[in-house]
Amino acid sequence: MTRIVRDLANVIRPAILAMTPPAGSRRPSTELICESLTKARPVIEAWKGGPVIRRYSGCPEGPSTSYRKSGKEFKPLEYLWDFSLSRYAIPQAIEDPRAKQMGKAKFELLFVAESELGTPNEICRDLLKLLEARTLVRCLVYRRPRRAEHRQSLEGRMIRVLHNHAYFASAPGVWLFVGLAWGPQRVECDISTLNRNLNALVQVRTA
Numbered sequence: 001m002t003r004i005v006r007d008l009a010n011v012i013r014p015a016i017l018a019m020t021p022p023a024g025s026r027r028p029s030t031e032l033i034c035e036s037l038t039k040a041r042p043v044i045e046a047w048k049g050g051p052v053i054r055r056y057s058g059c060p061e062g063p064s065t066s067y068r069k070s071g072k073e074f075k076p077l078e079y080l081w082d083f084s085l086s087r088y089a090i091p092q093a094i095e096d097p098r099a100k101q102m103g104k105a106k107f108e109l110l111f112v113a114e115s116e117l118g119t120p121n122e123i124c125r126d127l128l129k130l131l132e133a134r135t136l137v138r139c140l141v142y143r144r145p146r147r148a149e150h151r152q153s154l155e156g157r158m159i160r161v162l163h164n165h166a167y168f169a170s171a172p173g174v175w176l177f178v179g180l181a182w183g184p185q186r187v188e189c190d191i192s193t194l195n196r197n198l199n200a201l202v203q204v205r206t207a
Contacts, residue, residue, distance in 0.1 A: 004047055008137070008176060009191040009204040011039040016189040021182055027117045028180060028187060033141055034059065034083045037113050040137075044085050044110050048136065052110060053089040055079055067092055069100045081133060085111035113139035117180065120154050124161045131165045137174045144179030144190060151179075155192075155201050162198070172198055 015036035022028050034056040045052040053067065057078040061068075067089040068074065074091055086109050091099035093107035112133040114126035123142045130138045140158075145151045158177070162168050177192040192201040 002174065004043070004137070004174060005176065005193045005204055006206075007043045007047075008040050009206050011043055012036060012139075012176070012178065013189050013191055013206045015039045016178065016180065016187060019187050021184060021187055023184075027143075028182060030056075030082065030115055031058070033115045034113075037083050037111075037139065037141075040111055041085055044137070048087070048110055050087070052085050052087060054083070054085055055090070056083045067099050069098055074098070081112045081129070082115050083113040083139075084109055084135075109133060109135040111135065111137040111139065113141060115141040117141075117143040120157065123154070124157060127158055127161050128165065131162065131168060135173070137176065139176040139178060141178040141180065144181050144188075146181055159199060159201070162194075169198065176204075177201055 016033070019028055019032045019036060034054075038054050041052050041054055051067075055076050055078075057076065059076045061073045061076070074089075074096075079090055086107060088102050088105060088107045089099065090107070092102045095101075112130065112135045114130050116123045116126040123140070126142075127140055130140060145154055162172075172194065175194050179190045179192065181188040191204045191206065193204055194200075195202045
């Protein structure tokens with residue numbers, strides 16, 4: 001298990017656990033999940049350098065992520081995946097006149113996440129979607145079944161989905177699987193990654 005996996009888990013899990021539990025039959029909100037994933041930014045920046053920009057639909061633009069040259073704030077929209085951390089911003093990469101120029105630097109996706117708290121079919125569909133990301137870290141936030149047999153069945157299926165993709169085995173990359181369960185009192189969170197043989201999930205122990 002790599003150090004980057006532990007470092008990411010050690011900032012993401014506490015942020016998830018601190019989320020306000022959803023009321024009634026609702027699910028945890030995508031916005032709160034994305035805000036929790038934002039805690040990964042300093043870890044990624046320390047690992048690969050900056051600037052590191054977060055992006056999810058409607059995320060606020062703050063001083064540490066501003067890439068404006070002039071004018072009003074940008075309105076961030078979802079770009080292919082639910083959440084991402086990138087070196088430089090999309091408006092810079094597409095040469096939006098309002099954005100600061102990158103010069104000779106290059107845009108790069110560093111961390112990409114999908115959040116799916118629905119059915120196993122929906123979870124595995126988003127997992128397949130993550131396999132198409134050209135990025136350093138892929139993160140799946142999913143609804144973790146409470147029953148052990150259901151959890152084992154879903155995890156086995158997720159491993160098969162990974163291997164169903166033609167390019168997975170040759171370039172698996174870094175993976176985080178953030179399993180959520182929730183009730184009226186609290187949100188629960190377990191984080192796993194792939195074992196060395198890429199054939200099972202192993203839990204990441206956090207501090």
